[in-house]
Amino acid sequence: MARQVFTPHPLRNRARTRVEHCIEPMVASVFPPIEAPNLLERHHALLSRARAARLPVRYLGRAPLFDGHRVFPGSYSDWVLINAAADPCVSDRDGFPIPAAPLKVLRRMEARGIEFDAIYLLHEVPAGAVRAGEPPAVEALLPPPSVRAQRHSRHLGLASTLLWAATLLPLLSSTRIARTLVNRAAPLGASLHALDPAVFGVLVGQAERELACWYYLTHWIYNQE
Amino acid sequence: MRRMTLGELLARATPYEHWRTPLDANLARGFVLSAVALLLVAPLLWCLPALAGLTASWLLLPLGWLALPLHESLMQRWGLLLHLHSVGLILTAVVLVATRLLRAGRMLWHGIAFAQIILGATQAAILLLWVGIVLLCAALWASIAITMLALLGLLPRFHLR
Numbered sequence: 001m002a003r004q005v006f007t008p009h010p011l012r013n014r015a016r017t018r019v020e021h022c023i024e025p026m027v028a029s030v031f032p033p034i035e036a037p038n039l040l041e042r043h044h045a046l047l048s049r050a051r052a053a054r055l056p057v058r059y060l061g062r063a064p065l066f067d068g069h070r071v072f073p074g075s076y077s078d079w080v081l082i083n084a085a086a087d088p089c090v091s092d093r094d095g096f097p098i099p100a101a102p103l104k105v106l107r108r109m110e111a112r113g114i115e116f117d118a119i120y121l122l123h124e125v126p127a128g129a130v131r132a133g134e135p136p137a138v139e140a141l142l143p144p145p146s147v148r149a150q151r152h153s154r155h156l157g158l159a160s161t162l163l164w165a166a167t168l169l170p171l172l173s174s175t176r177i178a179r180t181l182v183n184r185a186a187p188l189g190a191s192l193h194a195l196d197p198a199v200f201g202v203l204v205g206q207a208e209r210e211l212a213c214w215y216y217l218t219h220w221i222y223n224q225e
Numbered sequence: 226m227r228r229m230t231l232g233e234l235l236a237r238a239t240p241y242e243h244w245r246t247p248l249d250a251n252l253a254r255g256f257v258l259s260a261v262a263l264l265l266v267a268p269l270l271w272c273l274p275a276l277a278g279l280t281a282s283w284l285l286l287p288l289g290w291l292a293l294p295l296h297e298s299l300m301q302r303w304g305l306l307l308h309l310h311s312v313g314l315i316l317t318a319v320v321l322v323a324t325r326l327l328r329a330g331r332m333l334w335h336g337i338a339f340a341q342i343i344l345g346a347t348q349a350a351i352l353l354l355w356v357g358i359v360l361l362c363a364a365l366w367a368s369i370a371i372t373m374l375a376l377l378g379l380l381p382r383f384h385l386r
Contacts, residue, residue: 067226083227083228085227085228086227090237094244094330094331095237095238095239096238096239097240097244098239098241099242102242103235103240106231106234107235110231110232114231115231116230117228118229119231121327132235134383137270144243145246149243149332150246153247153252153332153335154251157252157255160252160255161251161254161255164258164346167349167350
């Protein structure tokens, strides 16, 4: 039986996003064909399922797996590619924050039976915030608070001020109430910058030394409304 | 090497829109005010049956028409008021822990903090009504006493040079 060989579609022929621009150096030079029959079968099954469900899974190429993280310097910011199992954001006590739209896409993938052997996350961080040899600080990887959530909290704060003003009306002078109401415009703080994470899935062959197949699953920009 | 699957990642994922956000300063202030109100209302609520004597006493005679119906209506809902007060205190403790002393928390905790504020403000309104009635009656009695003393000529006279 003739061996099937898969040749990936190079990213450079398509309009690239910032994320793709970042990951190209990692995968562009590693395009060996998938030779292991088991891995090739899984690869085709995965892509056909994704295509049938119109999910944005894209094959990127082949690269070795690694533990921990790698840092890719960018023009304005650095990119940290990290194994999800070692990502401090994923083990955050309030959960790993993913905006509703990409979260829905990932849940659809899971519901369609699209599963990967490992997941890697790509974080955009300020230049020099994470170094290659050192474990990344969770503060450097965590996103800023949601602008929408802050707005919601501010509305609750305003409603609470009005409620208390109504309750304490006999005790408060009008000047005092006015001063309290003016305070409603709370600063948003350092929440206006947006980070640009992405999620990659990886299929691993049976042989340990075999190169893994990397797939782009989704990406998002925090605070993009 | 440790690996995480998509399912495991999704089990730990949370919608970003509901993720940890700093509490608005006004919300935190209202929460603290509400917590203080809940603590101040506690003795009044527990002593509500004992206040029946005070309500019927001569002290509240000037505003008896207001104090008596208020006391009766509160006594009818005493169980509910105690229950709501306990809920308010429990919410206070839970929100303080979950938001790390009102620093930041998931949106759920912002909503619960607001619910606690509603409870606290309601209970504070009851407390203020009671205190207001007692103070008003005291002021009325004081003015009556001063008037009587003045009429009887018992007030000390001040001579201005």
